Amino acid sequence: MKVNATKLPRLALQEQLQSISTHCHQCQRCVTECQFLQNHGDPKRLADNYTPIDGYYLQLPFKCSLCGLCTAVCPKQLDMATMFLEMRRETVSRGAGNLRQHKGLQGYEKKGTSQRFSWYALPEGCDTVFFPGCGLPGTRPEQTMKTFARLQRSMPKVGIVLDCCTKPSHDLGKEKYFHAMFGEMKQFLLKHGIKTILVACPNCDKVFRDYGPEFETSSIYELLAASDLPKAADISETVNVHDPCVARFSSSVQDAVRSLVEKIGLNLVETEHSRDTTLCCGEGGAVGAVAPELAAGWTKKRTEEATASRTVTYCSGCAGFIGKQGPTNHILDLIFSPEAALKDKAKVSKAPLTYLNRLKIKKAIKNAVATAVSRERTFSATEETVAAGPLPRE
Ligand code: SF4
Ligand code: SF4
Structure with missing residues (x-):
């Protein structure tokens, strides 16, 4: 594999590049499925040619959807999405991330984690919380509240957390920021005895399963399917x-x-x-x-x-x-x-109404759910806290 010895990428990326370079036999099955690979080359070729000081390679991974279809069709189940995610992290670590094109997405996430939009409502004796994420409460406030009400019927002590899992930052390669934000949320929930997270969004589901092994994470769809x-x-x-x-x-x-x-x-x-x-x-x-x-x-x-x-x-x-x-x-x-x-008449909102919906849900939950522990989130990772390394403790 050709890697400039004086300008090596981070170790995690070196390992990914090495793995793909060694095991990919260029059968082209993944390329057949993916226009991004058709445009830029098969995984082995990209791994072998990757040069972190080349602007082309610094921007390239942001064109991969991180969707994992390549892994599903690969006879060796090679994990290209992780290689491209590590490339994104490399770009960020070299100060070439934070693209202006991603400002809107980052602003959306920032609102989700803000004091204004967040709300943690943990009733007395609560060890399970519903985590609806950002998209569902914004587009479907009624459906979100009905889901919570249904959960309350079978679990009277269930709580609810309105916050963002920060998967956008995770996927944009902002690894330290993601760990600081998700880590702070995780520590708060663990400190207050939360053991089970009930998720509605498949993205939150993946984040909690991958980075919150201390919790049991379940999808509400599994719970709903088991009910009448x-x-x-x-x-x-x-x-x-x-x-x-x-x-x-x-x-x-x-x-x-x-x-x-x-x-x-x-x-x-x-x-x-x-x-x-x-x-x-x-x-x-x-x-x-x-x-x-x-x-x-x-x-x-x-x-x-x-x-x-x-x-x-x-x-x-x-x-x-x-x-x-x-x-x-x-x-x-x-x-x-x-x-x-x-009849295509279900109540579904679009931005900017989605933000108003989230504030309305927060107000409704504040009024309706008696809490032993509650909070609006005031923690926000900054360059200083991210650089400091250890996660903040409550
Ligand atoms: S993860 Fe990236 S490379 Fe793999 S199929 Fe999806 S877009 Fe293509
Ligand atoms: S399907 Fe697997 S082995 Fe075939 S080209 Fe893609 S990564 Fe390589």
């Missing part, structure tokens, strides 16, 4: 399920959503790419900010592959992206208002 649902009258539509790429290897969540679709009374037909080979909706890795044609290409491929006139998904981001192309429902739309959802 009233079957809506006169439903006979056929739908596709779109699995978010971040959930491509989460077979139990995929099964749960399919079970919910059938319980609601819908007929399910699969697309060519589903479950572990699902396609990115176009939002993955914030690629749209730097290479909109690649992001649009994923959305187009997803749309063209549809075998039903309606798509059901379980990520509000995917629902937004795919919904621009045709009838699309979040599974919670169908659970709580199936007739309206199938």
Whole structure:
């Protein structure tokens, strides 16, 4: 492998490059599936030629959606998304990250973690919290509150945390910032006895499973699938399920959503790419900010592959992206208002109303949930706290 000995990348990236260079036999299966690789070369070629002082390679990884389809089709299950994530981290560590094109996404995340938008409501004796994330409360406040109410019926001491898991920073390669922010949240929850996190967003799901092993993380779709649902009258539509790429290897969540679709009374037909080979909706890795044609290409491929006139998904981001192309429902739309959802009349908000919705939810929870412990989040990682290394302790 050709690596300039005087200008070596960080060790974590060196290991990724070495692994791909050694094990990839350039069969091109991943390239056939991915326009980004078709444009820039197969994984071994990219690993062998990677040069961290070359501006081309510093910007390249931000065009990878980090979707993992390449791993799913690779005969050796090589992990290219981690290689490209490490390249993003390399770019950030060399001071070439924080692209102006990502400012909007970073601002969105910053609001989620802010004192104004965050709220932790932990009732007396609470060891389980619902973590709805940012997208769902913004686009679907009613569905979020109905989900929480349903959880409260079976778990009277369940709490709720309105905050951002900071996956945007994670995926943009801001490793230290991500660990500082997620670490502070994790320590607060552990300190107050939280053992179980119930997630609605597949991105939060992945963050908690990967970086919060101290918790038991469960998807609300698994819980809902195990409960009774009233079957809506006169439903006979056929739908596709779109699995978010971040959930491509989460077979139990995929099964749960399919079970919910059938319980609601819908007929399910699969697309060519589903479950572990699902396609990115176009939002993955914030690629749209730097290479909109690649992001649009994923959305187009997803749309063209549809075998039903309606798509059901379980990520509000995917629902937004795919919904621009045709009838699309979040599974919670169908659970709580199936007739309206199938007439495309489910209540779904768009920005800037999404921010107002999140503030309204916070107010409603503050008024309705009696707490033993509560907080608005005031911690914010700065250059100084990130550089200091150890995570802050309460
Ligand atoms: S993670 Fe997705 S976008 Fe990136 S190389 Fe693999 S298939 Fe292509
Ligand atoms: S599918 Fe695997 S072995 Fe084949 S080119 Fe891609 S990374 Fe290499």
